[in-house]
Each structure stands twice: as structure tokens, then as C-alpha cells.
Amino acid sequence: MSLLLDNQFKELPHDNSVDTKLFLDAVSHLPAFIDCLGSKVFSLIKSDITGNITKIQGVYVKDPQRYATLQHILEAERDDHAKEWPKVGATLALMWLKRGLRFIQILLQSIADGEKDENNPNLIKVNITKAYEGALKRYHGWLVQKIFTGALLAAPYRSDFFKALSKGEEVKEEECLANVRHFLVNFTATVDAIYDMYTNLNAELDYSV
Numbered sequence: 001m002s003l004l005l006d007n008q009f010k011e012l013p014h015d016n017s018v019d020t021k022l023f024l025d026a027v028s029h030l031p032a033f034i035d036c037l038g039s040k041v042f043s044l045i046k047s048d049i050t051g052n053i054t055k056i057q058g059v060y061v062k063d064p065q066r067y068a069t070l071q072h073i074l075e076a077e078r079d080d081h082a083k084e085w086p087k088v089g090a091t092l093a094l095m096w097l098k099r100g101l102r103f104i105q106i107l108l109q110s111i112a113d114g115e116k117d118e119n120n121p122n123l124i125k126v127n128i129t130k131a132y133e134g135a136l137k138r139y140h141g142w143l144v145q146k147i148f149t150g151a152l153l154a155a156p157y158r159s160d161f162f163k164a165l166s167k168g169e170e171v172k173e174e175e176c177l178a179n180v181r182h183f184l185v186n187f188t189a190t191v192d193a194i195y196d197m198y199t200n201l202n203a204e205l206d207y208s209v
């Protein structure tokens with residue numbers, strides 16, 4: 001079974017609220033997935049994402065009832081840190097984490113849609129570049145954009161990426177793509193809900209690092 005599908009995001013309730021515990025359970029597997037991509041170049045990304053998750057977890061465990069949904073966290077931090085908010089605490093960590101999640105979503109969707117460089121069909125650089133431009137580039141200054149260019153050189157081959165998604169097993173491409181499409185249903189809904197929440201609460205910032 002696919003690494004992603006073992007750790008499916010749950011279907012959202014009708015009000016699109018995101019349960020903090022279920023969300024943390026689902027994202028906690030992403031760092032291990034990044035390890036499967038093979039190159040040490042990705043350790044910077046892994047540690048950034050791990051830091052975001054640890055920060056959100058740290059807030060949640062202080063009072064699981066108060067922080068039962070991601071929206072509860074943002075609203076509580078807005079009340080508690082009126083001056084600094086939204087550039088503070090789990091609100092800031094989730095703001096960045098959701099961009100990484102959007103990156104993964106666009107990347108997987110592009111692969112699932114069959115977008116390819118016809119001259120190099122076993123590369124996924126075209127999909128990674130699309131995801132970067134859609135989710136992250138505008139938040140990165142030239143130095144971090146250079147890091148992206150370096151990371152692109154270490155991008156796995158399409159076949160190795162599918163192997164990583166399948167926990168090292170040789171799985172037929174069509175089966176793997178079916179798993180990806182299945183994973184994307186709840187994952188996309190969750191990422192969209194988090195983006196909508198940042199818009200509705202006026203919590204989005206667009207500075208670059």
C-alpha cells in the first residue's frame with residue numbers, strides 16, 4: 001500500500017472545520033516521506049516542516065479542548081497575542097506548513113493529471129516547478145529561490161518517486177496513480193479549508209524570506 005494512503009487525511013465535516021488532532025496525526029508522517037526521496041538535500045525542507053508541526057503540536061497539547069480545531073487555535077492566539085498576531089505561534093507555523101502542503105498537492109495533482117516533459121518522461125522537474133511556482137516562489141527571496149534550484153537538481157526520477165510513494169515496492173504506475181488520486185481527495189479539501197480559514201480570518205501574510 002502507498003505511504004500516502006497509509007496516512008490518509010480524514011474527510012472534513014460539513015462545516016469544513018479541521019480537527020487539530022486528526023490533522024497532526026496525518027501530517028506527522030510527511031517528514032518520513034521526505035526521507036524516502038533519497039537525497040540529503042531535502043533535509044532542510046524536512047527540518048522546516050518538522051519545526052512547523054512541532055510548534056502546532058506544542059500549542060495543541062497545552063489544552064486539547066481549547067485548541068480542538070485549527071480555527072480554534074488561530075482565534076485563541078489572536079485573542080492572546082493581539083499585537084503580534086498573525087506572525088506568532090502556531091498561526092505562523094501553520095501559515096508556512098500549509099504552503100508546503102499546497103506544494104505537495106499541486107505536485108501530486110500535476111503528476112496525476114499526466115503532465116510531463118515529453119522529451120524527458122522519467123523526470124518530474126516540470127511538476128515540481130509548477131508546484132513551486134504555485135505555492136512557494138512568491139514567498140521566497142533570491143537566496144531561497146537558489147536553494148530551490150539546487151534542490152531541483154536532486155529531484156528523484158519519476159519511477160523512483162513512485163517507488164518511494166509505494167514504500168520501496170515496485171508497483172505498477174497506474175496503481176500508484178490511482179492511489180495518488182484517492183489520497184488527493186481529502187488532502188486537497190483539507191488544504192483548501194486551511195487556505196480559506198486564513199483568508200476569512202485575515203491571517204495571511206505575504207512577506208518573503
Ligand code: 0SG
Pocket residue numbers: 034037044045048049051052053055087089092093094096097099100101103104107128132136139144147148151152155156209
Ligand atoms: C520532490 C522533491 C521536491 C523538492 C522541491 C523543493 C522545494 C522547496 C525548496 C525550498 C527550500 C526551502 C527551505 C526552507 C525555507 C524556509 O525559510 C521557509 C520559511 O520558513 C518559515 O520561516 C518557518 O517554517 C517558520 O517556522 S515556525 O514554525 O517557527 O513558524 C518561521 O521560522 C518563518 C519565519 O518567520 S518570521 O521570522 O519571518 O516571522 N519555509 C518554506 O518556504 C516552506 C518550504 C516547504 C517546502 C515543502 C516541500 C515539500 C516537499 C515534499 C515532496 C513531496
